[in-house]
Amino acid sequence: MQDKIQMVDLKSQYHKIKSEIDQALMVAVEEGAYINGPQVKQFAENLRNYTKSNTVITCANGTDALQIAMMALDFQPGDEVIVPAFTYIATVEVIALLGLKPVFIDVKDDTFELDCTQIEALITEKTVAIVPVHLFGQCSNMEMILAEAKKFNIAVIEDTAQAIGAKYTYVDGTTAYAGTIGTVGTTSFFPSKNLGCFGDGGAILTQDIILGNKINMIANHGQEKKYHHQVVGVNSRLDTVQAAILDVKLKYLDSYSEARQKVAQKYDSHLGGINELILPFRASYSTHVFNQYTCRVLNGKRDDLKNYLAEKGIPTMIYYPIPVHLQEAYKTYGHKQGDFPVSEQLCREVISLPIHTEMQEDVQQYIIDNIISFFH
Structure with missing residues (x-):
């Protein structure tokens, strides 16, 4: 697996x-x-x-x-x-x-x-x-x-x-x-x-x-x-x-989007009850084609979840660990910690789960089961 x-x-x-x-x-x-x-x-x-x-x-x-x-x-x-x-x-x-x-400019914490x-x-x-x-x-x-x-x-x-x-x-x-x-x-x-x-x-x-x-x-x-x-x-x-x-x-782009949406829906239906996990928000004005399935992990548990899943052979990614205004190359613009609080918070909380057009149901279920296990 x-x-x-x-x-x-x-x-x-x-x-x-x-x-x-x-x-x-x-x-x-x-x-x-x-x-x-x-x-x-x-x-x-x-x-x-x-x-x-x-x-x-x-x-x-x-x-x-x-x-x-x-x-x-x-x-x-x-x-x-x-x-x-x-x-x-x-x-x-x-x-x-x-x-x-x-x-x-700061961002919204949902979209x-x-x-x-x-x-x-x-x-x-x-x-x-x-x-x-x-x-x-x-x-x-x-x-x-x-x-x-x-x-x-x-x-x-x-x-x-x-x-x-x-x-x-x-x-x-x-x-x-x-x-x-x-x-x-x-x-x-x-x-x-x-x-x-x-x-x-x-x-x-x-x-x-x-x-x-x-x-x-x-x-x-x-x-x-x-x-x-x-x-x-x-x-x-x-x-x-x-x-x-x-x-x-x-020619396959729409079917690729649909495949990703199907994976996202399964994550939604199984992970929606976890209080410390905020699932991707769907804006009323846009479809979501899920290049990434990015959640927020609350209470400082993001890195622990990432490490736990890695031990189970489940890869995750953090997009992005450092906001742009705090990157070394862009400090010349004079910003400091706290200037864009939502962006900074997201960098501490976001985690992206595996999602792609060829995701097999048993593989996704294994990922879901391990995420549930971590929080319980």
Whole structure:
């Protein structure tokens, strides 16, 4: 049993669609167009159709996607970008790399998204954007965020790395996919993502066609026509082989989401009665595609639970152990312990349980039984 348990079982996922993947790889390799081959354009178009976005530009990884989006929006050194204190480092890293100033905002203790009620107090004349992070597979409250952004005429950059395929529902009942709601959306195709390739990859989505054209130029050395460079750009490409893999897996994205939701529902139904365990909250305005199944463990027992499960051969992960404002690299922005209390509390309490598309019922039951045993 114990040797079967993984946080993510990519090997089994591959074997289910092995013939399709292998065929796609063979075609890509035999064609020999390893950079910007036809599969790249085909995948971008299929992802555009899936998300109902006007423009999709693929790139090398999710971090590049964030950086390119900010470059395309013409942010200047010293401009301020509001970003959650509880997120993966890449969200903040690109802000610092571009000479911008990350303005941290605390998060909600249920959805883990940025606390919209705190936005207005952080706005200054230098604020140029808000970056909502759709953490663990669920959209942020985009209508509230967009309302604040519109009030101050600032951009909204969605970090959708963990929520590709999640659907946001507006108050009027209409829906939109994560990454297509703000000024621009970014995502990652890191292997463990719900839509993951066999290496690195990313994409940028926007409904603004003019902005999309500029993003495309920046991702390709700042050129629209070869050797004619109109803006300062970068070299960030999704390679043909990865695009071929992603194009196959895109057809299965909804079924992957459903498989993860089924695993989440079983965790919910069996672990819901444990008082010291807070299970993932479901926002009314978003589906949850469960890139991670992240709980909170109360009364200082998180690390004890992690160690107990490890002894039973059950892996867990802590996303994230240190909030961004307390990371060594970002202490220069002058924050201290206590400045973002919810983010700091979550870093002490969160634990992510194994969840993936190939989870076997007996394996999940073993995990559940051991969690119950720990608390009783």
